[in-house]
Amino acid sequence: MKVIDFKDAKCRHCYKCVRNCMVKAIAVQDEQARILKDHCINCGRCLEVCPQNAKTFASDMERVKRFLRQGEKTVVSIAPSYIGVLEFDHPGQVVDALLKLGFFEVRETAEGAAMVTEEYKRLIRENTMPNIITTCCPSVNDLIEKYYPDCAKLMAPVVSPMIAHGRYIKKLYGEEAKVVFLGPCIAKKQEAIGDERVSGAIDAILTFEELAIWLEEAGIAIRECTEKPMGNPDPKINRLYPISGGVVQSVIAEEEADTYHKVYVDGLANCMEMLECMQKGELEHCFIEANICEGGCTKGPASARWNTSYIKAKIKIEKEVSHKAFRELPEMRTEELEKTFSDRGVRDAYPTEEEIRQILRSVGKYTPEDELNCGACGYTTCREKAVAVFQNKAELSMCMPYALTQAESMSNVVMDVTPSMIFIVDGELRIRECNKKGQELLGVGKEEALTRYIFEFMEAEDIEETLRTKEPVMGKKLQLEHGRMTVKETIVYIENLESVLVTFQDVTREEKRKEQHYNLKVETMEMAQKVIDKQMTVAQEIAGLLGETTAETKVTLTKLRNSILNEEED
Secondary structure: OOOEEEOOOOOOOOOHHHHHOOOOOEEEEOOEEEEOOOOOOOOOHHHHHOOOOOEEEOOOHHHHHHHHHOOOOEEEEEOOOHHHHOOOOOOHHHHHHHHHHOOOEEEEOHHHHHHHHHHHHHHHHHOOOOOEEOOOOHHHHHHHHHHOHHHHHHEOOEOOHHHHHHHHHHHHHOOOOEEEEEEOOOHHHHHHHHOHHHOOOOOEEEEHHHHHHHHHHHOOOHHHOOOOOOOOOOOHHHHHOOEOOHHHHHHOOOOOOOOOEEEEEEOHHHHHHHHHHHHOOOOOOEEEEEEOOOOEHHHOHHHHHHOOOHHHHHHHHHHHOOOOOOOOOOOOOHHHHEOOOOOOOOOOOOOOHHHHHHHHHOOOOOOHHHOOOOOOOOOOOHHHHHHHHHOOOOOHHHOHHHHHHHHHHHHHHHHHHOOOEEEEEEOOOEEEEEOHHHHHHHOOOHHHHOOOEHHHOOOOHHHHHHHHHOOOEEEEEEEEOOOOEEEEEEEEEEHHHOEEEEEEEEOHHHHHHHHHHHHHHHHHHHHHHHHHHHHHHHHHHHHHHHOOOHHHHHHHHHHHHHHHHHHHHO
8 A cells, every 4th residue: 555655747856855755765767756665654754845745645535434324333543632733622522523424433542542551561561671662653663664673673562552442442343343543644544554464453544634624525613513522431641642752651650660761752863863773782771652753643744734833732632631540441452452563674776886886977976076965866975866876766867966067068069059149138238148159259258248238349229129128129130340240130038037138140141142143243234234235226227227216125125134133133
């Protein structure tokens, strides 16, 4: 199951998702970003940072609606983070809203958290594990199993509160009952549907954002609902699970004496740092609560529409929580709450040094000094990006400095080889760009030209007119260099630069050829005129003998001459 994916039409090659994915689970292929399912930990960071809203995630909303239409006994397991995320006057209003949608009952996932808490306490009492890492967060679990598999043996062999609660609900209402988890987490979708080790506990996942859409469609406003009780007893301190340190507080609520140092870590970077320390053997006998989301589950990616601050959510939850241990535990055996974690490490092929160098050379990086390590492509270093290219995660074109250099190089080639004189002139008539032919016309180098005004070198009335009217000048003939050069002038307004593009096409040779050709024709016609005049006398004599006038003969010959001249000019 692929929880997160990309819309092809929306991706704009910004590589922001690649830059923000710390496990590099995003590949760019054919200029389109793709999620690497086997690499992804479903943290949802790419969803949050995408400026084009190009990411989508799998939705179970239609499946849940089908459960209700078919009359299935459908129970909601609602994450306690709802207290800090959703907007209501009384928590019971959320229960009423869900019942109005057609759900059979609403129970708090914190009920499952209480079962998990007891299993954590049991592990602490047994005191057999050198370190214990909580396994409530599915993204943390994936992070460890895929990228830090050596630490898998330190993961508490316990299911998440969601799975524990789902199994309990089916035990309570029968296996045919449908369990829908409602929360702020996208990774829960992968855990519930994609993890065979816990299959069957949860039938569908709804996020808080999906719930908001559904309530709007149904015309249900939470604040207009009445207050209804949850279907479960008060889970007390276990409601703190969604905030950082909540698991630790639940574990130590009864103040049992033990030797484990309790600590909580949130945020992907901090979790990775913790795991690296653990690999180095720098942590001993610690009970570590780990959460991918900074601030805990209340800042999950599916709660973004409320833009609730962590502090505000924390305060709201703590106000609703009884800081006492939960003693009305459901009857669930350890075996029913057990989960084994193992090495599911991601093992990509790695290039040789020569293969890396070859890839670097293909983007103009021949020496270490050429490696800018700018990070624009999403990778920290040019070498790291070269490795990604080898692994088919990245493309050569993702190197922005190289692409820019190539584009500039091609542009410069075009500018330099064109026989026309090209200028870009701004609204103040300052020269902003000119090619080599333009520099030859001005008689100065480019560096100096860019400090000068066009009117210092030539008349600029046409340029001023186009800047004022934005109307183009097309193919107007001008004399430059005091008549020594004839050009065709074209001026086009550049809207976004508030400047004009001026081109002068040198047609001096063409005009000289035309002039020479015309002069030749005139000379020929003059010679013809002399012949006509010379023959007039003879023609007059002949015409007299034939009874015709000389004038008629001259008119006829002159018309013939003129028709030839006109034909040549055309």
